[in-house]
Amino acid sequence: MANLLGSSVFRLIRRFSRHERGSILPMFALVGIPLFLAGGALLDYSMAAREYTRLNAFADAAALSAVDQTSLALTPAQAQTLAQNVFSSQAASLSGVTVSNLNVTITTSNLTRTALVTYQATRQAPFAAIFGLSNMTINGQATAVSTASSYINFYLLLDNTPSMGVGATTADINTMVNNTPDQCAFACHDLTNPNSYYNLAKQLGVTMRIDVVRQATQQLTQTATSIAQYPNQYQMAVYTFGASASTAGLTTVAALSSNMTSVSNATANIDLMTVEGQNQYNDQDTNYDSVLTAMNNIIPNPGPGTQAAPQEVLFFVTDGVADEQNTTCSEPLDGQRCQEPINVSLCTTLKNRGVLIAVLYTTYLPLPTNAWYNTWIAPFSSTIATKMQACASPGLFFQVSPSDGIAEAMNALFQQAVNVARLSK
Numbered sequence: 001m002a003n004l005l006g007s008s009v010f011r012l013i014r015r016f017s018r019h020e021r022g023s024i025l026p027m028f029a030l031v032g033i034p035l036f037l038a039g040g041a042l043l044d045y046s047m048a049a050r051e052y053t054r055l056n057a058f059a060d061a062a063a064l065s066a067v068d069q070t071s072l073a074l075t076p077a078q079a080q081t082l083a084q085n086v087f088s089s090q091a092a093s094l095s096g097v098t099v100s101n102l103n104v105t106i107t108t109s110n111l112t113r114t115a116l117v118t119y120q121a122t123r124q125a126p127f128a129a130i131f132g133l134s135n136m137t138i139n140g141q142a143t144a145v146s147t148a149s150s151y152i153n154f155y156l157l158l159d160n161t162p163s164m165g166v167g168a169t170t171a172d173i174n175t176m177v178n179n180t181p182d183q184c185a186f187a188c189h190d191l192t193n194p195n196s197y198y199n200l201a202k203q204l205g206v207t208m209r210i211d212v213v214r215q216a217t218q219q220l221t222q223t224a225t226s227i228a229q230y231p232n233q234y235q236m237a238v239y240t241f242g243a244s245a246s247t248a249g250l251t252t253v254a255a256l257s258s259n260m261t262s263v264s265n266a267t268a269n270i271d272l273m274t275v276e277g278q279n280q281y282n283d284q285d286t287n288y289d290s291v292l293t294a295m296n297n298i299i300p301n302p303g304p305g306t307q308a309a310p311q312e313v314l315f316f317v318t319d320g321v322a323d324e325q326n327t328t329c330s331e332p333l334d335g336q337r338c339q340e341p342i343n344v345s346l347c348t349t350l351k352n353r354g355v356l357i358a359v360l361y362t363t364y365l366p367l368p369t370n371a372w373y374n375t376w377i378a379p380f381s382s383t384i385a386t387k388m389q390a391c392a393s394p395g396l397f398f399q400v401s402p403s404d405g406i407a408e409a410m411n412a413l414f415q416q417a418v419n420v421a422r423l424s425k
Contacts, residue, residue, distance in 0.1 A: 003109055003316065006066070014066065022033070028080070043295065051094060051097050051121075051123050051138060052138045052140060054094065055091060055094075055099075055119060055121060055138060056140045056142065058086075058087050058090040058091055059087060059117045059118075059119060059141060059142035060142045060144070060177050061086055061087070061090065062083040062084070062087035062090075062104065062115075062117045062142070063083060063115040063116070063117045063142040063143060063144035064115075064144045065079075065082055065083055065086045066079040066080065066082055066083040066104070066106060066113070066115035066144065067079070067113045067114070067115050067144045067145065067146035068146065070229070072113060072146065072149075072229065072230070073229060073230035073231075076108060076113075077106075077109075078105040079106050079113070079115065080104045080105075080106050083104045083106075083115055083117060083297070084102060084104050087099075087102060087104075087119065088115060090103065091119075094109070096123055096124040097121055097122070097123050097138075098121060098122050098123075098212065099120070100118055100120050100121060100122060101118075101119065101120040102117075102119045102120075103117070103118045103119070104116070104117050105118075112145065112146070112147050113146055114143065114144070114145045115143065115145075116141065116142075116143050116144045117141060118139075118140070118141040119139070119140055119141070119142075120137065120138070120139050121133060121137075121138045121139075122135040122136065122137055122138070123136050123138060134355065136151075138258055139236075141413050143385060148230055148243070149233065149418065150304075150305025150306075150310065150311045150418070150421045151232075151233055151234075151305055151306060151310035151311065151417065152233070152234055152235075152305065152310055152311045152312075152313055152417075153234075153235045153236075153237070153256060153299075153310050153311070153312050153313065154224075154234065154235065154236045154237070154313050154315050154361060154414075154417070155236075155237050155239065155256070155298070155299055155312070155313065155314050155315065156213075156217060156220075156236060156237065156238045156239065156315045156317070157236065157239050157240075157250075157291070157292075157295060157314060157315065157316045157317070157318075158213055158217065158239065158240050158253075158270065158317050159213075159240075159241060159317060159318035159319060159362075160210050160240040160241055160242075160270060160271065160272055160273050160319075161227065161241050161248075161273050161285045161286040161287065161323070162186060162188055162189070162272065162273060162275065162285060163186065163211070163286065163319050163321065163323075163364070164208065164209045164210040164213065164272060164319065164362070165186050165187040165188060165189060165197075165198060165201070165208050165210060165272045166185050166186050166187075166208065166209055166365060167185055167187075167201075167206055167207070167208060167209070168207040168208055168211065168212045168406065169207070172206045172207050172208070173185045173365070175204055175206050176197065176200075176201060176204070176206055177369065178188075179200065179204060180197060180200070183369040184197060184369075184370065185365070185369075185370075186228045187200065187201035187206065187208050187272070187366055188275065189271070189272045189273065189274045189275060190274075190275050190276070190277065190278065190311050191231075191274050191276050192276050192277050193277075200274060201208065206424075208288035209319075209362055209377065209406070210270070210271065210272045212406040212407060213270075213317055213362075213406060213409060213410075214267060214268070214270045214271070216406050216407035216410040216411070217238065217267045217410070218264045218267050219407055219410070219411060220236075220410060220411065220414050221236065221260035221261070221263050221264040221267070222260070222264075222406055223414055223415070224236065224260055224414070225260050227415065227418065231258075232258040232307070233258075234258065234260075234418075235253055235256050235257060235258045235310070236254065236256070236257065236258075236260065236263045237254055237256035237257070237263075238250070238252075238253040238254040238263060238266065238267050238270075239251060239252055239253060239295070239411050240253055240270060240273075241273060241285065241286060241287070241291055242273055242285070243271075243273065243274065243385075244273060244274045244275070244276075245273060245274065245275045245276070245280045245283075245285050246276070246280075248273065248284075248285050248287065249287065249294070250290070250291045250294040250295065250298075253266050253267060253269065253270060254266035272284045273285055279363070282325075282336055282337050283323060283337075284323050284324050284325050285323060286318075286321065286322050286323040286324060287322070287323075287324040287325075288322040288324065288342050288343060288346060289324060289326060289343065289346065290324075291324070291372060292346040292347070292349075295350070295392060296346075296349055296350050296353075297315060299312050299314060299355055301353055301354065302353070302354040302355055302356075304365050305421060309419040310344035311356065311421040312354075312356070313355070313356045313357075313358060313417050313421060314350060314355055314356070314357045314358070315358045315360075315413070315414070315417065316357060316358065316359050316360070316391070316392075317360045317361045317362065317410070318342075318359075318360075318361070318362065318388075319361070319363070319364040319384075320341060320342055320362075320364055320384040320387065321339060321340070321341065321342075321364050321384060322338065322339065322340050322341070322342060322343070322386070323337070323338070323339050323376065324337075324338055325337065325338065326340075330343070330422065331376075331379070331380055332376075333399045334376065335411045339376050340380065341380060341383050341384045341386075341387035341388075342387050342388060342391055344387055344390045344391055347390070347391035347392075351393060356393045356396060356417060356420060356421060357390065357391060357392050357393050357396065358393070358396040358413050358414070358416070358417040359388050359389070359391055359397050359398070359402070360398050360400065360406070360409055360410055360413050361384075361385060361388040361389070361397070361398065361399045362406065363385070363400065363401045364377070364384050364397060364402055365401075366378070366381065381392065385399055393420065394420075395416060396413065396416060396417055398412065398413045399417075
């Protein structure tokens with residue numbers, strides 16, 4: 001059967017080749033040439049398409065190189081040169097491809113940089129050259145956009161009033177309570193008493209909240225240095241409520257500076273506010289009204305976050321309870337002494353000017369063994385955190401309890417403030 005089929009096919013082919021006096025062979029030749037050329041053109045096209053894909057990838061890389069976080073520190077002219085070099089060095093690896101035109105355009109609007117890369121190249125086309133088309137033209141472009149991190153001025157307002165003398169952890173609080181006759185968790189820094197609870201805390205190795213805040217602030221200077229993407233991107237100033245009750249009020253610890261080492265060194269001197277005798281000035285040492293009003297006068301109107309016009313951020317660390325002379329108090333007065341949650345309107349004044357407020361609320365701890373707390377603070381204690389959160393700008397409120405790390409929270413809040421400042425303009 002196989003031999004029969006083979007011989008039949010052979011006879012059919014022989015008859016077909018004799019048909020029409022053998023003219024089918026020239027016809028095959030005539031048809032074969034265009035098919036051959038079409039196949040060659042298809043090969044030229046596929047190779048050009050491959051090079052087009054590669055050139056577009058090079059253009060993407062060039063555009064991205066001009067807007068990445070490192071390049072944002074470059075001038076537009078420097079970024080343009082960088083992008084041109086990135087594209088050209090990669091395109092040089094392509095055999096038979098010549099880039100005839102390369103254009104890189106860098107535009108900047110506030111903190112947003114856009115890089116547009118356009119190119120024109122030719123590729124040798126061996127088969128198309130038969131028809132006089134020795135080259136194929138390839139055109140393409142790529143665009144990349146990036147928003148730079150803002151230049152930011154941070155104004156750190158640190159509550160160092162006597163209430164920040166409470167133990168930093170539950171263990172620290174318990175140590176103070178167990179070693180004081182009136183079970184007091186506060187390490188009052190009374191200069192007139194050598195047996196003050198502040199001195200006792202030092203003897204017992206108790207860490208106070210002010211100690212942790214001081215150390216955490218110094219760590220922030222290191223964080224600012226490590227995450228800065230270009231020189232002088234962040235500046236810091238540090239303030240407290242005063243070194244002593246007799247000089248209570250906004251006090252400059254470190255003036256605004258981009259020298260984080262000098263800021264850190266100055267911050268090392270922060271300590272708990274001192275008093276001279278029990279109930280000096282009726283213990284009215286936490287005057288939010290005067291301190292935040294003074295801060296509002298110090299902080300300039302914020303800019304879009306450029307080097308010439310930085311964003312302004314108030315970084316506020318406090319336990320959220322005012323203690324001042326204020327007859328318009330929202331809570332019952334003890335004479336003219338007002339203890340109340342923060343007056344949110346003080347924060348609103350700053351925020352209405354565009355100043356961002358980052359709040360680290362160090363929870364005002366319940367002290368059920370303290371008669372004063374039970375009488376004056378406990379009635380409004382549930383509203384303290386709510387008011388502090390209302391003081392903060394959206395996304396910039398952290399609350400820490402004794403079981404939380406103040407240093408870790410301050411660092412997280414700082415980095416969150418950097419992100420919010422970048423996105424707010």
